[in-house]
Amino acid sequence: DDAMLVDFLATLDDYIPAIPEELVEYYLAAGGFQAHDSRLTRLVAVATQKFVSEVASDALQHSKVRSKSAAAAPSSGGSAKDPKHGGRIVLTSDDLAAALREFGVNVKRQEYYADSAVAG
């Protein structure tokens, strides 16, 4: 097991995480984490990247389910789904809120903003 850990840390040397190291170091310093080993910062970055990608993929599933249910209701199922496939898949706040709820983060989105005459 320890050998596995050591190997893993060795593989981390080659991996470049999506979240840049400078950003990770900044927030680690804000939290009080003093790491003199670059592999530890990369481990943190990788963990965060994994978290974010999980949330994003869950949101993708949600949006696909929604598009499928929306396509099933009208008779023209092909045209409704084409914009999602050939067109743009957009991560909306609703899908994100649904995905984050499983992780324990409650995001409530406003239905409308009533702070300007145009919106309200």
Place this chain on the structure above:
Amino acid sequence: MGGGSSGGSSSRDEFGRIVAKMAVAQICESVGFHSIQASAMETLADVAIRYLRDLARAAHFYSNLAARIESNAFDLIMAMEDVGPAPPAADPSRPIARSSALREVMRFVEYSEEIPFARPLPRFPVAKKRLAAPSFAQLGEAPPGSHIPSWLPALPDPHTYRHTPVWPDRKREPAANRLEQARQRRKAESSLVALHSRLSSTASMVFKDREKENSGSEENVSGSGSGNAFLAPPLAPGAKELMVVQFGGFKDGGGGENAGVVPQVPSIVEAFASVVESASNGNGDGGLEIQDAGSKGVFAKRILAASKQQQQQQQQLLKRQRSSVANAEDDKDERKKRAEQIITQGMDTMAAS
């Protein structure tokens, strides 16, 4: 949600948030999304930043618990277990290397592709280098008093804290002021003399003709120098050919006679000839002694004294001839009168001093 939940965004944090947004967007793109809503992106970036901070805090906490200040991998793994979803059967006896969180991360690293960050980033936050005040030793100064070590910063310069009164500096002394005044008076005087000469030259041309005409006929006209034109006997009509006087020097609107005629400016001798003549003939008052002829002031005196009597007759002459033009010429006469007064005042002071 946004800013409130993440504890407010300062200007230092702003940069970090923007970079986190970029990273999050890249991850979403790799997952399969084509675009992302702005509010969703901000939310996700906030969540990611909180995740990072929580990881750091938890790892630090664990290392403190073990009486260390520097965190190591085990602290981090334990923090990851805290932050992530709970392992199915938390067994405290299980070795840390077998933690599910770690294994999931390892699986992630193994199977997912690398997504390098799109832009190069500088190290932030950037610490500004502040210039420290030089010490006594650096300046080479000896600290005042033996109780002050030389490695302390030097004392500030006295001009930075001592306030000295500022006196308004007088640019000139009173003697220089008087000299300046006299100089200006002389300047005004010379310009007025020039004005006089021009006026007398134009008027004297008429006066000369009249004198030539009347000298043979009457006695009380010429010789006296006062030569009052009103006292002269009237001429027979057509007896004298009047010379048309051109006032080319005066640029008036009403001087219609000036059009296109070059004025004849007589020479200085000619101009002062009538004056000298009248002066030498002995005028009523103003019998001045002929002093040093070289000084301009005396010359001016002679001219002005002689022309005082001529003044009125000249003015009347000019007024009659230029009766069509009222305003500009009157102004000139007024100005001349005023100038006269100033000159006489100047003369008096100069005669007195």
